[in-house]
Amino acid sequence: MSAAVSVTGGAQAPLLQADGVSIQFGGLKALTDFSLTIRQGDLLGLIGPNGAGKSTAFNVLTGVYQPTRGDVHVGGQRVNGLKPHQINHLGLARTFQNIRLFRALTALDNVKVACRAQGALHPHVLGVGAKMKNALGNYRDWWRALLLTPGFQAEERELTRQAEHLLEVMGLSHRRDEEARNLPYGEQRRLEIARALGTKPKVLLLDEPAAGMNTREKADLMVLIRKLRDDFQLGVLVIEHDMKLVMGICEHITVLDHGETIARGAPAQVRSDRKVIEAYLGDSYLESHGGAA
Amino acid sequence: MAQLLQHLINGLAAGTIYALVALGYTMVYGVLKLINFAHGDVMMVGVYMGYATAFALGREARNSLLGVALIFAVAMLGCALLGFLIERFAYRPLREKPRLTALITAIGISFALSYGFQLDIGFLPGASPRAFPEVIEPKEWIVIGDRDVVVWNWQVISFLIAVALMVALQYLVFRTRFGRAMRAVSWDHRVAALMGIPTDRVIALTFMLGSALAAGAGLLYAIKDTSVSPLMGLYVGLKAFVAAVIGGIGHVPGAVVGALVLGLVEEFVVGYAASTWRDAVAFGFLILVLLVKPGGLFGRVAAEKV
Amino acid sequence: MMETPALPVPEARSVIPAGLRGIFPVLVALVLLALFQWLVSESPFAVYLLSVMGVNIILAVSLNIVNGMTGQFSIGHAGFMAVGAYISGVLSLNLKEVALSFLPVAASDQVLFTVALLVGGLAAAACGFLVGLPSLRLRGDYLAIVTLGFGEIIRVVVQNTNAFGRALGLSGIPQYSSPYMVYFWVFLVVLVARRIAGSSHGRSLWAIREDEVAAEAMGVDTTGYKVRSFVISSFFAGIAGGLFAHFVPIINPGSFTFVKSMEIVVMVVLGGLGSTTGAIVAAILLTLLPEGMRSLFNALGTEGSLAQKVDQIRMPIYGLLLVVLMLSRPQGLFGVRELWDVLPRWIPRKRRGLS
Ligand SMILES: Nc1ncnc2c1ncn2[C@@H]1O[C@H](COP(=O)(O)OP(=O)(O)OP(=O)(O)O)[C@@H](O)[C@H]1O
Ligand SMILES: [Mg+2]
Numbered sequence: 001m002s003a004a005v006s007v008t009g010g011a012q013a014p015l016l017q018a019d020g021v022s023i024q025f026g027g028l029k030a031l032t033d034f035s036l037t038i039r040q041g042d043l044l045g046l047i048g049p050n051g052a053g054k055s056t057a058f059n060v061l062t063g064v065y066q067p068t069r070g071d072v073h074v075g076g077q078r079v080n081g082l083k084p085h086q087i088n089h090l091g092l093a094r095t096f097q098n099i100r101l102f103r104a105l106t107a108l109d110n111v112k113v114a115c116r117a118q119g120a121l122h123p124h125v126l127g128v129g130a131k132m133k134n135a136l137g138n139y140r141d142w143w144r145a146l147l148l149t150p151g152f153q154a155e156e157r158e159l160t161r162q163a164e165h166l167l168e169v170m171g172l173s174h175r176r177d178e179e180a181r182n183l184p185y186g187e188q189r190r191l192e193i194a195r196a197l198g199t200k201p202k203v204l205l206l207d208e209p210a211a212g213m214n215t216r217e218k219a220d221l222m223v224l225i226r227k228l229r230d231d232f233q234l235g236v237l238v239i240e241h242d243m244k245l246v247m248g249i250c251e252h253i254t255v256l257d258h259g260e261t262i263a264r265g266a267p268a269q270v271r272s273d274r275k276v277i278e279a280y281l282g283d284s285y286l287e288s289h290g291g292a293a
Numbered sequence: 294m295a296q297l298l299q300h301l302i303n304g305l306a307a308g309t310i311y312a313l314v315a316l317g318y319t320m321v322y323g324v325l326k327l328i329n330f331a332h333g334d335v336m337m338v339g340v341y342m343g344y345a346t347a348f349a350l351g352r353e354a355r356n357s358l359l360g361v362a363l364i365f366a367v368a369m370l371g372c373a374l375l376g377f378l379i380e381r382f383a384y385r386p387l388r389e390k391p392r393l394t395a396l397i398t399a400i401g402i403s404f405a406l407s408y409g410f411q412l413d414i415g416f417l418p419g420a421s422p423r424a425f426p427e428v429i430e431p432k433e434w435i436v437i438g439d440r441d442v443v444v445w446n447w448q449v450i451s452f453l454i455a456v457a458l459m460v461a462l463q464y465l466v467f468r469t470r471f472g473r474a475m476r477a478v479s480w481d482h483r484v485a486a487l488m489g490i491p492t493d494r495v496i497a498l499t500f501m502l503g504s505a506l507a508a509g510a511g512l513l514y515a516i517k518d519t520s521v522s523p524l525m526g527l528y529v530g531l532k533a534f535v536a537a538v539i540g541g542i543g544h545v546p547g548a549v550v551g552a553l554v555l556g557l558v559e560e561f562v563v564g565y566a567a568s569t570w571r572d573a574v575a576f577g578f579l580i581l582v583l584l585v586k587p588g589g590l591f592g593r594v595a596a597e598k599v
Numbered sequence: 600m601m602e603t604p605a606l607p608v609p610e611a612r613s614v615i616p617a618g619l620r621g622i623f624p625v626l627v628a629l630v631l632l633a634l635f636q637w638l639v640s641e642s643p644f645a646v647y648l649l650s651v652m653g654v655n656i657i658l659a660v661s662l663n664i665v666n667g668m669t670g671q672f673s674i675g676h677a678g679f680m681a682v683g684a685y686i687s688g689v690l691s692l693n694l695k696e697v698a699l700s701f702l703p704v705a706a707s708d709q710v711l712f713t714v715a716l717l718v719g720g721l722a723a724a725a726c727g728f729l730v731g732l733p734s735l736r737l738r739g740d741y742l743a744i745v746t747l748g749f750g751e752i753i754r755v756v757v758q759n760t761n762a763f764g765r766a767l768g769l770s771g772i773p774q775y776s777s778p779y780m781v782y783f784w785v786f787l788v789v790l791v792a793r794r795i796a797g798s799s800h801g802r803s804l805w806a807i808r809e810d811e812v813a814a815e816a817m818g819v820d821t822t823g824y825k826v827r828s829f830v831i832s833s834f835f836a837g838i839a840g841g842l843f844a845h846f847v848p849i850i851n852p853g854s855f856t857f858v859k860s861m862e863i864v865v866m867v868v869l870g871g872l873g874s875t876t877g878a879i880v881a882a883i884l885l886t887l888l889p890e891g892m893r894s895l896f897n898a899l900g901t902e903g904s905l906a907q908k909v910d911q912i913r914m915p916i917y918g919l920l921l922v923v924l925m926l927s928r929p930q931g932l933f934g935v936r937e938l939w940d941v942l943p944r945w946i947p948r949k950r951r952g953l954s
Contacts, residue, residue: 024680055599062816064599088818096599102809104935105802113806114817116799142827143797146791152798159799199818328740382924393672394925396740397868400674401921404861408914527857531751534744573755576748584743588806599812 012039013076015235015280016061016092016203020257021070023060030056032259034070038203038235043226045250045267046239049279055097056240058205062094063087075202095192097208097239103181107172107191110180111163114198163198166180169228170194186213190221197228203235204228212242218242222249247271255279295441300564306448308556310453312519313510314533315540315548316462317503318324323479323543324499326392327384330399332507333530335375336537339508340425340515341410343368347426355428362429364404368512369505376504380497388482403527409521422522425515451513458506459549465502466545475499479543521586528572532559535579541592551590624793628786640875640927650846652886654839657935659866659878660788661835666864668796668871669828669937670808672754675730675746678753679723681855683837685763687719688772688844695773712775714843714901716784720739723837724830726753731829750860754852768851776845782840788835792875795831804828808873858914865917868924876938881931889913 016038023031031053038044046054059065061072063084072079074090082090093114102110121209167173170190175183180191189209196204206225210218222245229236240246246253247267255263255270255278263270270276304497321329340390346367347355354360355562383402413419433526435444472494477485486492514529532555540551555575562574582589662676691712699707730749757763764770795801803824807813815821844850866885870877893909926930933941 059599065814066813083820083822084812084815085818085820088816094816096813098811100813100816103805104809105805109802109805112799113802113814113819118803142795142800145800146794148794156799196815197940328744366668384928386926390929392740393670393872394929396672396743397864398925400743400861401918403917403918405918405922408858408911408918412908412911412915417688490626531744531747535748538741538744569754571761573752576745576752580733580745580746583745593647597812 012041014073015075017063017073018057018071019071019073020280021057021060021072022065023056023065023067029259031060031067031256033258034060034259034261036254038237038238040202040233040235042235042252043250044235044237045230045246045253046256047241047243047246047253048239048256051258053259055207056259057256058094058207058239061205062092073080086172086200088201091202092205093196093199093203094205095189095196095207095209097211099188099192101180101186101188101191101195106177106179106180107167107175107183108160108163108177108196110164110191111198112159114195115159115162115166115200143183166194166197167191169197169231171222186217189213193228197232201234203237204232206236206238208239208241210242210245214246218245225249295438296472296564298437299442300560302442302444302448303564304557304560305553306452306517306556307560308536308553309452310510310514310552311529311533311536311556312549312552313455313458313513314507315537316459316545317507318534318537319542319545320475320499320503321549322527322537323545324482324496325384325388325476327395328399328444328534328542329500330396330530331379331402331406332503333528333533334403334526335372335379335504335528336507336511336530337410337521337526338375338406339368339372339504340511340521340525342371343508343515344423344425344521347428352426355426356430364511365509368508372504372508373501380439380500384500385467385493385496390538403530407523407527418521418523420523422520422525425519425521427516427519429516441489447513447516451517454509454513458509460507462502463545471495475519482490511570532575535575539576539579539582541589544591547589547591554590624786624790625655631782635780647846648886648890649778650776650781650842653778653785653884654843655866655882655886656785656879657781657788657835657839657842658863659870660792660875661787661832661839661874662863663867663870663873664792664795664804664828665832666867668792668801668808669825669873670802670872671825671829672740672743672748672861673829673832674743674857674864675748675750677831677855677857677859678746678750678839679727679833679836680843680859681724681750681753681757681852682726682833683716683719683840684844684855685719685757685769685840686722686837686852687841688769688850689762690715690718691773691775691845692769692771708773708775712773712780712845716838717846719841719844720837722833723840724834727830727833727836728826731826732772732834742748742803747857747860750855750857754856757852766852768849769851772844772850774846776842781842781846784835784838788838789875789879791831791835796875800827801822805873818894823907861914865921868921869931870945871933871935873935874931874933874937877931877933877936880933880938902911 003116014037018034018036021031021034022029034053034057036044036057044214046057048054056065060067063082067080074087074092077090079087079090102113105113108146164173164176167176171192172187172191172194175187175191180188183191189211193204193206193209196206209225210221213221213239225236225238227275228234238246238250247270250267253264253267253270254261255273255276257275262275262279265273317332317336318329318503321327321332342531343364345572346364347360348390350360379402384395387398410417411420416504429447429450432446433443434446434449436442464472466475474485474490477488477490478492478495478499482492482496485495510533511525511529514525518525533552536552536555537548538551539555540547540549542548555578558578559571559574563571626879649805658676658680662673665673666673694711694715699710699712702710707779725748730745742821758766795804803814803819806819807821807824811821840855843854847854862885866881867878869885870879896909909948
């Protein structure tokens with residue numbers, strides 16, 4: 001998969017790398033030979049018509065689905081067969097297209113769950129000995145919680161502090177003690193991002209983060225995403241339907257259709273690609289946007 | 294050798310009965326993704342309906358072909374009605390609620406029926422088991438050697454009835470309009486509703502069908518066991534449920550295979566180990582199967598769409 | 600990696616001073632103890648009733664950790680109770696003659712009793728681990744059936760084992776238990792449940808209950824947490840069984856059937872899945888109500904039959920109660936909230952949220 005190796009070129013090691021990943025559901029080829037590399041500082045776009053396999057690609061990268069073929073590496077480590085939480089510990093976090101917050105928990109607790117899970121007690125370990133140590137650490141940790149030791153209380157305060165900071169970054173401080181399900185839609189999407197950031201990721205996958213927002217909110221969000229990438233030193237991959245928006249902020253775009261990668265490259269390049277215009281922008285888009293491409 | 298053959302026959306006979314009950318679990322799970330815990334108890338109620346009918350008919354009438362048919366008809370129709378009522382008033386209001394809510398409701402209904410029937414108040418039968426009348430007079434139909442292998446008439450009859458019902462069901466699900474609607478609802482009841490399928494009616498009918506099958510199976514079981522008791526639903530129901538899960542819940546032929554396998558396993562445990570272990574074996578076997586194949590023998594663990 | 604500005608740390612808005620939070624429950628317990636002393640005066644019936652109630656509280660609170668906080672659904676809690684009861688019972692029976700000579704007799708008995716309880720609890724926890732490991736990887740409704748099956752397996756094993764007295768049961772277990780011991784464990788289980796609920800572990804459990812896929816994606820080892828909550832829950836069920844075995848004259852498989860499991864499930868659902876105080880209140884209610892009705896009928900002088908019927912009618916009513924609750928008030932008495940969240944406004948309350 002030579003295409004996957006050098007897209008953005010930089011000397012940095014890739015944070016996430018997918019090589020020829022495919023997955024089938026019964027007879028349906030949801031994703032075929034999908035390759036992608038994300039490095040620190042990247043802001044990449046993933047587009048395609050409905051049902052193209054974009055969310056499926058996220059699910060395969062994050063370990064929710066197992067690929068039928070191909071490899072995924074996160075932070076240089078092969079993650080095929082690992083569970084989603086293990087992959088998350090390696091530095092990959094995501095949001096969901098159909099918001100999946102912990103609905104009955106407060107905004108703060110939503111983020112604290114994430115902050116904690118990636119705490120010092122979950123080292124990126126996969127060997128047997130290390131696993132044992134991890135398990136013992138876990139049980140010791142339960143005792144600390146039961147006795148409310150000063151160390152435990154300090155840790156809890158630290159978690160609260162981190163979570164509050166993330167809420168502030170996402171402009172949600174005023175919702176701190178509100179249950180997630182009572183937040184307006186747009187704020188729920190932002191809370192999902194705050195929660196994902198809580199796991200201290202190196203790579204952030206955002207599945208239609210601007211869905212359901214108006215044009216102005218969308219534009220603001222995109223600016224925010226770019227800022228997050230810089231402040232948190234992330235590599236970011238965004239799924240977004242609004243072409244204008246993706247073209248505006250992403251430096252590199254991959255286009256899927258029926259699970260196949262039909263184009264990839266800089267926005268200008270993708271925009272003029274015949275296959276993209278046919279498959280994605282297609283009839284309806286050209287009609288409604290009068291050939292905006 | 295003869296002994297082995299005899300156990301095989303007994304095991305298959307028991308298995309076909311489990312299979313009929315298991316089909317009800319699997320069908321309901323198919324359309325609603327709900328484990329209908331009360332299924333076995335609905336069956337028990339059906340058996341009591343059949344029991345009452347048999348007594349109403351009297352000794353002469355209930356041994357005639359017409360009498361037996363009437364007993365089955367009353368039990369199956371009565372159960373269909375009960376299934377309808379339970380679906381309509383207990384499950385339907387909860388359809389869009391978290392799955393746990395419906396599961397708890399089902400457990401509650403199961404409990405209310407199986408222990409309600411143990412009361413001896415009014416028409417309720419009381420806790421102690423009762424002898425089920427011999428609606429089919431036991432006859433040895435096939436005898437091999439010096440009674441080495443015996444096949445009873447009721448074994449053959451219940452086997453035939455069970456097979457006939459299964460074939461009918463398979464036809465219904467895969468060859469009729471209703472079956473197609475059922476499969477559509479099973480796939481996604483919201484989408485099915487958008488496509489103009491009357492989901493409520495399909496689900497209700499599925500419940501009624503499953504309950505009627507269970508009543509039939511329950512009668513066969515009662516004839517075999519020559520007794521009825523309020524707790525039979527819990528036990529037969531659990532076994533049948535285990536069979537459905539072993540086969541892969543939601544999978545129609547899987548339920549049948551699972552039930553036959555379970556019937557055989559139990560029979561062999563009783564035959565070669567000790568009958569006191571029988572009830573533990575079904576569950577031990579279940580855990581074993583789930584460990585090796587979490588989706589059951591034929592089912593797949595469907596990846597939840599994320 | 601993440602630059603966090605040094606914000607002033609806001610204290611958790613609690614009415615209890617931070618320094619006292621660690622030992623606060625002990626203070627509460629001491630007050631309750633004084634009350635208790637007064638209650639357990641002479642009446643053996645009061646002692647028995649209090650003990651049964653305590654055992655039910657332990658069972659309900661521990662089951663709530665799995666069914667309420669973690670959102671799994673176990674309906675075989677009585678199985679774990681049975682393991683604790685039989686293991687600790689057999690142990691005590693065999694150690695009856697043993698005395699730790701350097702201690703006074705009463706103290707020696709209580710030490711042996713505690714050891715027996717712990718062994719029973721650990722055995723139950725081990726069973727919880729064995730049952731949980733395979734079934735918690737599966738969908739929630741499979742867990743229900745596997746736990747139910749586990750209860751059945753336990754019953755069959757007991758019925759086939761001579762050491763456990765088969766169907767006849769075990770009698771002659773030394774009556775070491777006292778309401779003090781029972782409520783010491785009530786105190787422990789409540790403390791554990793509440794401390795877990797308020798810690799990051801608890802938050803992970805709540806997260807699993809709310810959305811397993813999302814929890815996993817946010818780095819929560821869902822299987823691990825589920826197994827651990829299962830182990831803790833079964834440990835306390837085992838303890839409850841052990842306590843029970845040491846104050847009733849006889850234990851037999853009939854004491855730990857599906858009916859007992861259902862009784863505990865009803866308590867947890869009635870109290871509100873996820874509410875520890877809810878589980879306590881429901882356990883108290885469902886212990887006292889049948890007893891109260893029985894005494895009432897007895898006092899009224901109706902022939903014994905009506906008083907006996909109380910026990911019979913209880914079961915179908917529990918079933919209907921579940922159905923009615925689910926249809927009309929699925930959150931039970933308190934939902935996921937605790938007693939102090941639903942108290943009148945003038946009583947100072949803790950901040951919102953689950954901790
Ligand atoms: N778990 C699953 N089982 C079966 N089919 C699935 C599953 N997950 C996804 N699919 C199918 O894979 C295809 C791709 O779906 P996917 O959700 O990845 O599309 P998408 O590009 O994200 O579309 P959208 O823009 O609508 O979100 C669809 O046909 C979908 O039905
Ligand atoms: Mg999508």
